[in-house]
Amino acid sequence: MANRIGRRILVMSGKGGVGKSSIAVNLAVWLSGQGRRVGLLDIDIHGPSVPKLLRLEGTRLTAYDEKIEPVLYGDSLKVMSIAFMLSNPNEAVIWRGPMKHNMIQQFCDGVAWGDLDDLVVDCPPGTGDEALSAVQVLGTVDGVVIVTTPQDLAVVDVRKCVTFCKQLSLPVLGIVENMSGFVCPHCGKRTDIFPGAGGEQIAEDFRVPFLGGVPMDPTVAQSGDAGKPLITFEKDSPTAQAFAHVFQPLLGEPKQDTKQKETSNMKIAIPLADGKLTAHFGHCGQFAIVDVDPQSKTIRSQMVLDPPPHEPGVLPAWLAEKGVSLVIAGGMGQRAQMLFADKNIEVIVGAPVDTPEALVSDYLAGALQTGDNVCDH
Numbered sequence: 593m594a595n596r597i598g599r600r601i602l603v604m605s606g607k608g609g610v611g612k613s614s615i616a617v618n619l620a621v622w623l624s625g626q627g628r629r630v631g632l633l634d635i636d637i638h639g640p641s642v643p644k645l646l647r648l649e650g651t652r653l654t655a656y657d658e659k660i661e662p663v664l665y666g667d668s669l670k671v672m673s674i675a676f677m678l679s680n681p682n683e684a685v686i687w688r689g690p691m692k693h694n695m696i697q698q699f700c701d702g703v704a705w706g707d708l709d710d711l712v713v714d715c716p717p718g719t720g721d722e723a724l725s726a727v728q729v730l731g732t733v734d735g736v737v738i739v740t741t742p743q744d745l746a747v748v749d750v751r752k753c754v755t756f757c758k759q760l761s762l763p764v765l766g767i768v769e770n771m772s773g774f775v776c777p778h779c780g781k782r783t784d785i786f787p788g789a790g791g792e793q794i795a796e797d798f799r800v801p802f803l804g805g806v807p808m809d810p811t812v813a814q815s816g817d818a819g820k821p822l823i824t825f826e827k828d829s830p831t832a833q834a835f836a837h838v839f840q841p842l843l844g845e846p847k848q849d850t851k852q853k854e855t856s857n858m859k860i861a862i863p864l865a866d867g868k869l870t871a872h873f874g875h876c877g878q879f880a881i882v883d884v885d886p887q888s889k890t891i892r893s894q895m896v897l898d899p900p901p902h903e904p905g906v907l908p909a910w911l912a913e914k915g916v917s918l919v920i921a922g923g924m925g926q927r928a929q930m931l932f933a934d935k936n937i938e939v940i941v942g943a944p945v946d947t948p949e950a951l952v953s954d955y956l957a958g959a960l961q962t963g964d965n966v967c968d969h
């Protein structure tokens with residue numbers, strides 16, 4: 593029977609040890625507790641912790657009709673992890689890229705998931721090959737949950753995750769701030785351990801939703817060690833409630849980036865030569881900046897500006913300053929696209945040579961035709 597999977601939700605983090613697996617496991621168990629048919633896929637090849645967190649270590653896999661049967665946790669949660677494939681759980685996985693890709697492919701396509709409402713994927717930390725393989729193999733990703741801790745240093749890692757998602761057009765469902773302050777088990781007083789802007793500020797800066805915080809709580813680690821997710825293990829505790837609060841928005845339709853929700857005002861920039869879009873973004877003489885109302889799908893005004901001298905990073909900063917949130921371009925190099933993503937400016941490449949009015953009208957009508965990224969050098 594072919595797998596039919598409703599939503600594929602990736603749980604990512606910019607670096608290791610921030611509680612990504614704990615969030616993924618509790619999310620899957622919580623969704624399952626809401627009556628949904630859920631699968632939990634652990635592709636953290638170098639540190640698969642899902643079996644331990646659910647006390648499923650040592651489970652032997654079975655196969656039927658050339659498909660691997662997922663392991664059942666409770667009545668209905670279906671689980672698959674690289675750890676089930678290792679004869680020795682202490683074994684280090686030393687595989688080259690293609691082997692990892694094949695393994696992830698096997699997990700996604702070769703597992704008899706059946707009908708699922710949600711597949712929660714616990715990714716390896718970082719934005720490297722494994723995460724990329726997961727996205728490629730899954731085909732469709734309905735949303736990404738990014739887990740971080742509150743300190744300033746984490747901003748860099750979150751930026752990488754958000755940039756990764758934007759480059760691959762993956763909707764960011766939101767940021768979770770784990771280990772968000774320590775609540776004293778004796779007096780209940782909350783102490784912030786990490787100085788820094790915090791997940792909420794980071795989410796605002798990157799214009800993605802903030803899902804909420806989960807405090808640093810020794811029972812999270814204890815429940816993990818006991819193989820019982822906190823969300824059911826101590827379901828009335830403030831920390832379990834914090835988990836539920838974070839997960840609640842993920843129950844319905846995936847949240848869109850807040851940037852996409854800002855619909856009352858939008859500025860679109862188009863690199864110009866002779867009054868029309870130029871394919872050579874890096875050498876354009878002028879920019880059209882078109883102010884639109886996306887709700888009524890109308891152009892409010894348009895101006896043409898001379899950009900500052902072209903240096904890496906200058907144009908994204910200049911356009912961000914002008915309030916631009918979308919660039920429609922012909923060709924643009926990867927590096928420039930990264931720099932725009934850093935400024936939360938979306939880029940559409942491969943647009944045809946045409947006037948700004950025509951391009952923006954097509955964009956607003958959902959009819960903008962794009963081809964190849966013509967000068968991706």
Ligand SMILES: Nc1ncnc2c1ncn2[C@@H]1O[C@H](COP(=O)(O)OP(=O)(O)OP(=O)(O)O)[C@@H](O)[C@H]1O
Nearest residue numbers: 608609610611612613614639807808809812813816
């Ligand atoms: N909110 C929390 N309070 C206390 N301990 C926590 C919390 N969240 C996670 N932990 C503990 O931190 C450790 C790392 O958590 P976890 O394995 O979920 O992180 P990870 O980001 O998936 O790590 P990895 O990089 O290994 O994939 C575990 O021992 C876990 O029990």
